[in-house]
Amino acid sequence: MTSSTQLDPRQTALVIVDLQNDFVSDGGAYHRGGAASDAARALPQRVAPVARALKQRGGFVAASQFTLWPDAQGEPMISPHLRNLRPFLRRGDFVAGSHGHATVAALDDLVDVSVWKVAYSAFFNTQLDWVLRRAGIEAVAICGIVTNGGVASTARDAHMRDYRVLVLGDGCAASTQAAHDAALADLCTVGEVTTCEAFQGRLGA
Template identity: 65%
Template structure:
Protein backbone atom coordinates (compact mmCIF):
# COMPACT_ATOMS: atom_id res chain seq x y z
CA UNK A 1 0.00 0.00 0.00
CA UNK A 2 1.56 3.28 -1.12
CA UNK A 3 -1.16 5.53 0.23
CA UNK A 4 -0.28 7.74 3.19
CA UNK A 5 -2.06 6.92 6.43
CA UNK A 6 -1.97 10.51 7.66
CA UNK A 7 -5.49 11.40 6.53
CA UNK A 8 -7.16 8.22 7.72
CA UNK A 9 -9.13 7.82 10.94
CA UNK A 10 -7.05 5.02 12.33
CA UNK A 11 -7.10 2.53 15.18
CA UNK A 12 -4.49 0.01 16.19
CA UNK A 13 -6.02 -3.21 17.52
CA UNK A 14 -3.64 -5.11 19.79
CA UNK A 15 -4.86 -8.69 20.12
CA UNK A 16 -4.17 -10.51 23.38
CA UNK A 17 -0.74 -9.20 24.39
CA UNK A 18 -1.49 -10.17 27.97
CA UNK A 19 0.50 -11.26 30.99
CA UNK A 20 -1.05 -14.73 31.20
CA UNK A 21 0.03 -15.37 27.60
CA UNK A 22 3.48 -13.75 27.63
CA UNK A 23 4.88 -12.97 31.08
CA UNK A 24 7.29 -15.41 32.78
CA UNK A 25 4.85 -15.72 35.70
CA UNK A 26 1.81 -16.10 33.44
CA UNK A 27 -0.43 -19.09 32.85
CA UNK A 28 1.07 -20.11 29.50
CA UNK A 29 4.64 -19.99 30.80
CA UNK A 30 3.51 -22.20 33.68
CA UNK A 31 2.10 -24.60 31.10
CA UNK A 32 5.30 -24.37 29.02
CA UNK A 33 3.18 -23.20 26.09
CA UNK A 34 4.45 -20.03 24.48
CA UNK A 35 5.74 -18.69 21.19
CA UNK A 36 9.32 -17.37 21.31
CA UNK A 37 8.41 -15.03 18.45
CA UNK A 38 5.56 -13.57 20.50
CA UNK A 39 8.05 -12.40 23.11
CA UNK A 40 9.61 -10.10 20.48
CA UNK A 41 6.39 -8.29 19.64
CA UNK A 42 6.38 -5.57 22.29
CA UNK A 43 9.52 -3.93 20.89
CA UNK A 44 7.90 -3.73 17.45
CA UNK A 45 4.36 -2.84 18.50
CA UNK A 46 5.16 -0.03 20.94
CA UNK A 47 6.59 2.32 18.25
CA UNK A 48 3.52 1.62 16.11
CA UNK A 49 1.17 2.50 18.98
CA UNK A 50 3.15 5.66 19.65
CA UNK A 51 2.91 6.87 16.05
CA UNK A 52 -0.82 6.07 15.91
CA UNK A 53 -1.45 8.13 19.03
CA UNK A 54 0.82 10.95 17.83
CA UNK A 55 -1.36 11.20 14.73
CA UNK A 56 -4.64 11.28 16.64
CA UNK A 57 -5.48 7.60 16.33
CA UNK A 58 -6.93 5.18 18.85
CA UNK A 59 -5.17 2.20 20.43
CA UNK A 60 -7.53 -0.61 21.41
CA UNK A 61 -6.69 -3.95 22.93
CA UNK A 62 -8.55 -7.20 23.29
CA UNK A 63 -8.20 -9.15 26.51
CA UNK A 64 -8.93 -12.85 26.38
CA UNK A 65 -11.00 -13.52 29.48
CA UNK A 66 -12.05 -16.60 31.44
CA UNK A 67 -15.12 -15.58 33.38
CA UNK A 68 -15.61 -17.39 36.72
CA UNK A 69 -18.73 -19.42 37.38
CA UNK A 70 -20.72 -19.25 40.62
CA UNK A 71 -18.10 -21.35 42.40
CA UNK A 72 -15.24 -19.21 41.13
CA UNK A 73 -13.97 -21.73 38.58
CA UNK A 74 -13.14 -20.42 35.08
CA UNK A 75 -15.68 -21.15 32.38
CA UNK A 76 -13.44 -22.66 29.69
CA UNK A 77 -14.64 -23.84 26.28
CA UNK A 78 -14.17 -27.62 26.01
CA UNK A 79 -11.91 -27.37 22.94
CA UNK A 80 -9.64 -24.91 24.77
CA UNK A 81 -9.47 -26.99 27.94
CA UNK A 82 -8.54 -30.04 25.87
CA UNK A 83 -5.60 -28.17 24.33
CA UNK A 84 -4.64 -26.18 27.44
CA UNK A 85 -5.32 -28.48 30.43
CA UNK A 86 -3.00 -26.38 32.63
CA UNK A 87 -5.51 -23.51 32.82
CA UNK A 88 -6.84 -23.10 36.33
CA UNK A 89 -8.72 -20.84 38.70
CA UNK A 90 -7.52 -17.26 38.46
CA UNK A 91 -6.04 -17.50 34.95
CA UNK A 92 -7.27 -14.70 32.65
CA UNK A 93 -9.73 -13.68 35.36
CA UNK A 94 -11.41 -10.28 34.79
CA UNK A 95 -9.42 -7.51 36.46
CA UNK A 96 -6.48 -9.77 37.32
CA UNK A 97 -2.81 -9.19 36.60
CA UNK A 98 -2.82 -12.15 34.22
CA UNK A 99 -5.68 -10.80 32.13
CA UNK A 100 -4.08 -7.35 31.82
CA UNK A 101 -2.04 -6.02 28.91
CA UNK A 102 1.72 -6.52 29.22
CA UNK A 103 3.50 -3.58 30.83
CA UNK A 104 5.11 -2.30 27.62
CA UNK A 105 1.81 -1.71 25.82
CA UNK A 106 -0.48 -0.95 28.77
CA UNK A 107 0.21 2.83 29.04
CA UNK A 108 -0.55 3.30 25.34
CA UNK A 109 -3.96 1.59 25.29
CA UNK A 110 -7.01 3.86 25.13
CA UNK A 111 -9.68 1.19 25.45
CA UNK A 112 -9.72 -2.54 26.16
CA UNK A 113 -12.49 -5.05 25.49
CA UNK A 114 -12.91 -8.46 27.08
CA UNK A 115 -13.35 -11.34 24.67
CA UNK A 116 -14.16 -15.01 25.08
CA UNK A 117 -13.30 -16.31 21.61
CA UNK A 118 -10.77 -15.64 18.86
CA UNK A 119 -12.09 -12.40 17.36
CA UNK A 120 -11.81 -9.08 19.18
CA UNK A 121 -15.20 -8.21 17.63
CA UNK A 122 -17.14 -11.29 18.75
CA UNK A 123 -19.56 -10.39 21.57
CA UNK A 124 -17.56 -7.26 22.50
CA UNK A 125 -18.16 -3.51 22.20
CA UNK A 126 -15.16 -2.95 19.92
CA UNK A 127 -17.17 -2.16 16.78
CA UNK A 128 -19.35 0.32 18.70
CA UNK A 129 -16.29 2.10 20.11
CA UNK A 130 -14.54 2.29 16.74
CA UNK A 131 -17.61 3.67 14.98
CA UNK A 132 -18.26 6.23 17.72
CA UNK A 133 -14.63 7.33 17.35
CA UNK A 134 -15.06 7.72 13.58
CA UNK A 135 -12.52 5.04 12.73
CA UNK A 136 -12.37 3.88 9.10
CA UNK A 137 -9.02 2.02 9.13
CA UNK A 138 -7.73 -0.60 11.54
CA UNK A 139 -4.24 -2.05 11.85
CA UNK A 140 -4.15 -5.37 13.64
CA UNK A 141 -1.28 -6.97 15.56
CA UNK A 142 -0.81 -9.47 18.39
CA UNK A 143 -1.30 -13.18 18.90
CA UNK A 144 -1.88 -15.65 17.50
CA UNK A 145 -1.50 -14.82 13.81
CA UNK A 146 -3.61 -17.80 12.74
CA UNK A 147 -6.05 -17.42 15.66
CA UNK A 148 -7.08 -14.15 17.26
CA UNK A 149 -5.38 -11.95 14.67
CA UNK A 150 -6.84 -13.74 11.63
CA UNK A 151 -10.33 -13.84 13.12
CA UNK A 152 -10.21 -10.16 14.06
CA UNK A 153 -8.94 -9.20 10.60
CA UNK A 154 -11.74 -11.05 8.84
CA UNK A 155 -14.37 -9.57 11.16
CA UNK A 156 -12.97 -6.08 10.53
CA UNK A 157 -13.13 -6.69 6.78
CA UNK A 158 -16.73 -7.88 7.05
CA UNK A 159 -17.57 -4.63 8.85
CA UNK A 160 -16.08 -2.58 5.99
CA UNK A 161 -13.02 -1.26 7.78
CA UNK A 162 -9.93 -0.70 5.66
CA UNK A 163 -7.80 -3.37 7.30
CA UNK A 164 -4.04 -3.66 7.69
CA UNK A 165 -2.09 -6.58 9.14
CA UNK A 166 1.29 -5.86 10.71
CA UNK A 167 3.23 -8.89 9.51
CA UNK A 168 6.04 -8.70 12.07
CA UNK A 169 3.70 -7.33 14.72
CA UNK A 170 2.00 -10.69 15.11
CA UNK A 171 3.27 -14.17 15.89
CA UNK A 172 2.27 -17.79 16.24
CA UNK A 173 3.95 -21.09 17.14
CA UNK A 174 5.53 -22.02 13.79
CA UNK A 175 6.81 -20.09 10.78
CA UNK A 176 4.82 -22.22 8.34
CA UNK A 177 1.60 -21.33 10.14
CA UNK A 178 2.68 -17.67 10.26
CA UNK A 179 3.30 -17.47 6.52
CA UNK A 180 0.12 -19.37 5.64
CA UNK A 181 -1.99 -17.06 7.81
CA UNK A 182 -0.41 -13.92 6.34
CA UNK A 183 -0.97 -15.22 2.80
CA UNK A 184 -4.60 -15.95 3.60
CA UNK A 185 -5.19 -12.51 5.14
CA UNK A 186 -3.82 -10.80 2.02
CA UNK A 187 -7.15 -11.63 0.40
CA UNK A 188 -8.96 -9.22 2.74
CA UNK A 189 -6.28 -6.86 4.08
CA UNK A 190 -3.08 -4.99 3.31
CA UNK A 191 -0.07 -6.73 4.86
CA UNK A 192 2.97 -4.68 5.81
CA UNK A 193 5.79 -4.58 8.32
CA UNK A 194 5.70 -2.33 11.36
CA UNK A 195 8.49 -0.22 9.84
CA UNK A 196 6.58 0.27 6.58
CA UNK A 197 3.44 1.15 8.52
CA UNK A 198 5.30 3.84 10.47
CA UNK A 199 6.88 5.13 7.26
CA UNK A 200 3.40 5.57 5.75
CA UNK A 201 2.89 8.55 8.05
Protein backbone atom coordinates in the same frame (compact mmCIF):
# COMPACT_ATOMS: atom_id res chain seq x y z
CA MET B 1 -0.93 -7.39 -0.76
CA THR B 2 0.90 -4.19 0.13
CA SER B 3 0.31 -0.53 -0.65
CA SER B 4 2.12 2.77 -0.29
CA THR B 5 -1.12 4.76 0.12
CA GLN B 6 -1.00 7.26 2.97
CA LEU B 7 -3.28 6.75 5.94
CA ASP B 8 -5.10 9.45 7.87
CA PRO B 9 -3.99 8.70 11.45
CA ARG B 10 -7.11 10.37 12.88
CA GLN B 11 -9.19 7.71 11.14
CA THR B 12 -6.85 4.82 11.91
CA ALA B 13 -6.78 2.44 14.86
CA LEU B 14 -4.19 -0.05 15.98
CA VAL B 15 -5.93 -3.14 17.35
CA ILE B 16 -3.63 -5.16 19.63
CA VAL B 17 -4.91 -8.70 20.05
CA ASP B 18 -4.29 -10.49 23.36
CA LEU B 19 -0.81 -9.29 24.30
CA GLN B 20 -1.52 -10.09 27.95
CA ASN B 21 0.65 -11.19 30.84
CA ASP B 22 -0.94 -14.65 31.05
CA PHE B 23 -0.01 -15.24 27.40
CA VAL B 24 3.49 -13.79 27.11
CA SER B 25 5.00 -12.76 30.46
CA ASP B 26 7.17 -14.70 32.90
CA GLY B 27 4.96 -16.28 35.54
CA GLY B 28 1.87 -16.11 33.33
CA ALA B 29 -0.39 -19.06 32.60
CA TYR B 30 1.26 -19.91 29.27
CA HIS B 31 4.76 -19.59 30.72
CA ARG B 32 3.74 -21.99 33.49
CA GLY B 33 2.31 -24.41 30.92
CA GLY B 34 5.34 -24.21 28.60
CA ALA B 35 3.28 -22.65 25.81
CA ALA B 36 4.66 -19.09 25.74
CA SER B 37 6.50 -18.79 22.43
CA ASP B 38 9.62 -16.66 21.99
CA ALA B 39 8.05 -15.05 18.92
CA ALA B 40 5.03 -13.91 20.92
CA ARG B 41 7.15 -12.67 23.82
CA ALA B 42 9.10 -10.41 21.45
CA LEU B 43 6.01 -8.62 20.14
CA PRO B 44 5.34 -5.97 22.83
CA GLN B 45 8.67 -4.21 22.24
CA ARG B 46 8.04 -4.29 18.48
CA VAL B 47 4.47 -3.04 18.70
CA ALA B 48 4.98 -0.29 21.30
CA PRO B 49 6.73 2.14 18.90
CA VAL B 50 3.90 1.65 16.41
CA ALA B 51 1.27 2.49 19.01
CA ARG B 52 3.26 5.50 20.18
CA ALA B 53 3.72 6.84 16.63
CA LEU B 54 0.02 6.48 15.84
CA LYS B 55 -1.06 8.20 19.06
CA GLN B 56 1.37 11.07 18.46
CA ARG B 57 -0.44 11.70 15.17
CA GLY B 58 -3.91 11.64 16.66
CA GLY B 59 -4.70 7.96 16.08
CA PHE B 60 -6.45 5.45 18.32
CA VAL B 61 -5.15 2.33 20.06
CA ALA B 62 -7.44 -0.51 21.16
CA ALA B 63 -6.57 -3.81 22.79
CA SER B 64 -8.45 -7.04 23.31
CA GLN B 65 -8.05 -9.11 26.46
CA PHE B 66 -8.95 -12.79 26.40
CA THR B 67 -11.04 -13.51 29.49
CA LEU B 68 -11.96 -16.66 31.40
CA TRP B 69 -15.06 -15.96 33.46
CA PRO B 70 -15.57 -17.98 36.66
CA ASP B 71 -18.61 -20.17 37.22
CA ALA B 72 -20.64 -20.28 40.44
CA GLN B 73 -17.87 -22.31 42.11
CA GLY B 74 -15.12 -19.97 40.93
CA GLU B 75 -13.78 -22.35 38.28
CA PRO B 76 -12.97 -20.92 34.84
CA MET B 77 -15.55 -21.53 32.12
CA ILE B 78 -13.32 -22.88 29.35
CA SER B 79 -14.51 -23.93 25.89
CA PRO B 80 -13.98 -27.69 25.35
CA HIS B 81 -11.60 -27.16 22.41
CA LEU B 82 -9.43 -24.81 24.50
CA ARG B 83 -9.44 -27.16 27.48
CA ASN B 84 -8.16 -29.94 25.21
CA LEU B 85 -5.52 -27.68 23.70
CA ARG B 86 -4.37 -26.03 26.94
CA PRO B 87 -5.07 -28.47 29.82
CA PHE B 88 -2.82 -26.42 32.15
CA LEU B 89 -5.35 -23.59 32.41
CA ARG B 90 -6.72 -23.33 35.94
CA ARG B 91 -8.55 -21.16 38.46
CA GLY B 92 -7.15 -17.63 38.44
CA ASP B 93 -5.89 -17.63 34.84
CA PHE B 94 -7.14 -14.78 32.62
CA VAL B 95 -9.51 -13.55 35.34
CA ALA B 96 -10.89 -10.11 34.52
CA GLY B 97 -8.94 -7.41 36.33
CA SER B 98 -6.08 -9.67 37.38
CA HIS B 99 -2.39 -9.13 36.59
CA GLY B 100 -2.42 -12.09 34.19
CA HIS B 101 -5.43 -10.70 32.37
CA ALA B 102 -3.83 -7.27 31.90
CA THR B 103 -2.21 -6.04 28.72
CA VAL B 104 1.58 -6.20 29.14
CA ALA B 105 3.21 -3.17 30.77
CA ALA B 106 5.09 -2.14 27.62
CA LEU B 107 1.75 -1.44 25.92
CA ASP B 108 -0.73 -0.77 28.70
CA ASP B 109 -0.13 2.98 28.96
CA LEU B 110 -0.57 3.34 25.20
CA VAL B 111 -4.02 1.74 24.99
CA ASP B 112 -7.04 4.03 24.72
CA VAL B 113 -9.71 1.34 25.08
CA SER B 114 -9.61 -2.34 26.04
CA VAL B 115 -12.35 -4.87 25.33
CA TRP B 116 -12.75 -8.23 27.07
CA LYS B 117 -13.39 -11.15 24.76
CA VAL B 118 -14.23 -14.84 25.17
CA ALA B 119 -13.44 -16.14 21.67
CA TYR B 120 -10.93 -15.54 18.90
CA SER B 121 -12.21 -12.31 17.36
CA ALA B 122 -11.89 -8.99 19.17
CA PHE B 123 -15.23 -8.06 17.60
CA PHE B 124 -17.24 -11.09 18.79
CA ASN B 125 -19.59 -10.13 21.65
CA THR B 126 -17.54 -7.02 22.50
CA GLN B 127 -18.06 -3.28 22.10
CA LEU B 128 -15.06 -2.81 19.81
CA ASP B 129 -17.09 -1.95 16.71
CA TRP B 130 -19.21 0.53 18.68
CA VAL B 131 -16.10 2.26 20.02
CA LEU B 132 -14.30 2.41 16.68
CA ARG B 133 -17.33 3.83 14.89
CA ARG B 134 -17.71 6.61 17.42
CA ALA B 135 -14.01 7.37 17.28
CA GLY B 136 -14.36 7.96 13.54
CA ILE B 137 -12.16 5.01 12.59
CA GLU B 138 -12.13 3.80 9.00
CA ALA B 139 -8.90 1.74 8.91
CA VAL B 140 -7.67 -0.83 11.41
CA ALA B 141 -4.12 -2.16 11.67
CA ILE B 142 -4.16 -5.48 13.51
CA CYS B 143 -1.32 -7.10 15.44
CA GLY B 144 -0.80 -9.55 18.31
CA ILE B 145 -1.47 -13.25 18.82
CA VAL B 146 -1.99 -15.64 17.36
CA THR B 147 -1.70 -14.95 13.65
CA ASN B 148 -3.92 -17.85 12.63
CA GLY B 149 -6.33 -17.39 15.56
CA GLY B 150 -7.23 -14.10 17.18
CA VAL B 151 -5.50 -11.94 14.57
CA ALA B 152 -7.05 -13.74 11.59
CA SER B 153 -10.53 -13.79 13.11
CA THR B 154 -10.35 -10.11 14.05
CA ALA B 155 -9.13 -9.16 10.57
CA ARG B 156 -11.93 -11.08 8.89
CA ASP B 157 -14.56 -9.57 11.17
CA ALA B 158 -13.17 -6.09 10.49
CA HIS B 159 -13.36 -6.78 6.76
CA MET B 160 -16.99 -7.88 7.07
CA ARG B 161 -17.74 -4.59 8.84
CA ASP B 162 -16.23 -2.59 5.96
CA TYR B 163 -13.14 -1.30 7.73
CA ARG B 164 -9.99 -0.95 5.70
CA VAL B 165 -7.87 -3.79 7.07
CA LEU B 166 -4.12 -3.91 7.50
CA VAL B 167 -2.27 -6.74 9.22
CA LEU B 168 1.17 -5.97 10.64
CA GLY B 169 2.93 -9.19 9.68
CA ASP B 170 5.98 -8.71 11.88
CA GLY B 171 3.72 -7.53 14.70
CA CYS B 172 2.05 -10.94 14.91
CA ALA B 173 3.15 -14.42 15.93
CA ALA B 174 1.87 -18.00 15.85
CA SER B 175 2.98 -21.27 17.40
CA THR B 176 5.09 -22.06 14.32
CA GLN B 177 6.58 -20.00 11.52
CA ALA B 178 4.73 -22.15 8.98
CA ALA B 179 1.37 -21.41 10.61
CA HIS B 180 2.24 -17.70 10.76
CA ASP B 181 3.24 -17.54 7.10
CA ALA B 182 0.20 -19.49 5.93
CA ALA B 183 -2.15 -17.23 7.86
CA LEU B 184 -0.59 -14.06 6.44
CA ALA B 185 -0.84 -15.44 2.91
CA ASP B 186 -4.52 -16.17 3.47
CA LEU B 187 -5.24 -12.76 5.00
CA CYS B 188 -4.16 -11.05 1.79
CA THR B 189 -7.68 -11.81 0.57
CA VAL B 190 -9.27 -9.48 3.13
CA GLY B 191 -6.68 -6.75 3.60
CA GLU B 192 -3.12 -5.54 3.27
CA VAL B 193 -0.27 -7.39 4.91
CA THR B 194 2.49 -4.94 5.77
CA THR B 195 5.22 -4.35 8.36
CA CYS B 196 5.36 -2.23 11.48
CA GLU B 197 7.93 0.07 9.89
CA ALA B 198 6.03 0.46 6.63
CA PHE B 199 2.80 1.20 8.48
CA GLN B 200 4.44 3.97 10.49
CA GLY B 201 5.82 5.46 7.29
CA ARG B 202 2.34 5.78 5.83
CA LEU B 203 0.90 7.81 8.69
CA GLY B 204 0.33 11.37 7.55
CA ALA B 205 1.26 14.29 9.76
